[in-house]
Amino acid sequence: MTRKAAHAHPEEDDALVRRLRAGDEAAFEEVVRLHAGRLLAVVRRFLPREEDARDAVQDAFLAAFRALDQFTGSARLSTWLHRIAVNAALMKLRARSRRPEEPIEELLPRFHEDGVLADTPRDWPGGADALLEKEEVRQTVRRSIDRLPEGYREVLLLRDIEELDTEETARLLGLTAGAVKVRLHRARLALRTLLAAEMETGTP
Amino acid sequence: MNCKEFVDFIMAYLNDELPAGERAEFERHISDCPPCITFLDTYRKTVDLERRAYDDVEVKRPSMAEAPETLVQAILAARRKGGGGGA
Numbered sequence: 001m002t003r004k005a006a007h008a009h010p011e012e013d014d015a016l017v018r019r020l021r022a023g024d025e026a027a028f029e030e031v032v033r034l035h036a037g038r039l040l041a042v043v044r045r046f047l048p049r050e051e052d053a054r055d056a057v058q059d060a061f062l063a064a065f066r067a068l069d070q071f072t073g074s075a076r077l078s079t080w081l082h083r084i085a086v087n088a089a090l091m092k093l094r095a096r097s098r099r100p101e102e103p104i105e106e107l108l109p110r111f112h113e114d115g116v117l118a119d120t121p122r123d124w125p126g127g128a129d130a131l132l133e134k135e136e137v138r139q140t141v142r143r144s145i146d147r148l149p150e151g152y153r154e155v156l157l158l159r160d161i162e163e164l165d166t167e168e169t170a171r172l173l174g175l176t177a178g179a180v181k182v183r184l185h186r187a188r189l190a191l192r193t194l195l196a197a198e199m200e201t202g203t204p
Numbered sequence: 205m206n207c208k209e210f211v212d213f214i215m216a217y218l219n220d221e222l223p224a225g226e227r228a229e230f231e232r233h234i235s236d237c238p239p240c241i242t243f244l245d246t247y248r249k250t251v252d253l254e255r256r257a258y259d260d261v262e263v264k265r266p267s268m269a270e271a272p273e274t275l276v277q278a279i280l281a282a283r284r285k286g287g288g289g290g291a
Contacts, residue, residue, distance in 0.1 A: 032279050036271035045258070054275050061279045109243070115206030121242040128252035132259075141257040160255050185215040192250040199246075 013077040021068050032061060035078060039085040045157050046089035048146055052096070053089075060088035086162060090172055093154065102149035107190035124199035131199075144194040152187035159184050205229040210240050214247055 019027035040057050047053040064071075064084050071080055110118040124131075131137045145153060158169040159180070170180045205213075205226075210233045216222045217230050234240050 028283060029280055032276050033271060036275055036279065040271065040275065057275065058279050058282055062282060065283055109211055111208045115208035117207040117239050117243065120239050121246055123242055124246055124249055128249055131253060132256055138257055138260065141253045145254060145257065156254065160251065161258060188247065188250055191254055192247055195250055196246060
């Protein structure tokens, strides 16, 4: 969580937190209006059901308001809230009755018995920069991430989108560091398969 | 090293985590296997694309991050009911 949008200067964060600690009703509304939309966007990646995502954002704000004493100002308020929201999303995922893990095997590359790639990969036209200029490519990538089995999607989101390191991801998910690495690689391979179907035609 | 082992090692290779011997085998395989060159290239592109897939939400288009009014009101009401701190 290193490259988050800056909505306020640190001094403004401090002033706002002082008002929150003093129980200033208007300050609570201000902080919710300032950050709820962005946090909802973050949480939706983990929780595709809108109702779950909104619940997690609400849980995150209530947890943050209870923990105001722990806000030290060493991180930006937006970063601090972001971290709490990701935790709330993960807790929501854990709390939900877990469906059996969807298999990822059918999205992984296939090989002949001698270990040779069964499907010959084709080039994707255009570099990442040019591709990301197109809104439809962005949408395709996000939709494809949403299609990853949950146990793989959450690892990809934490490692590649939230930019947590392997150890922190392992701790949050209750996995070993080795399992996080395996899942991240498989998640990327599966995503590559999903994107290849769109990109190889040149009209994602 | 065959294609399957090559694919297994891609992430470790890109993270520079392969021991020297395996790294040399990895590079030997790719010098001799055009499909794996393309595979590696599209894997890299996948990572580039997914890592930046949400950048616009957070940086370029703050309007996409507007909070629904019903959510704002629900959070404030839950706090007043004693769910959150502050005085």
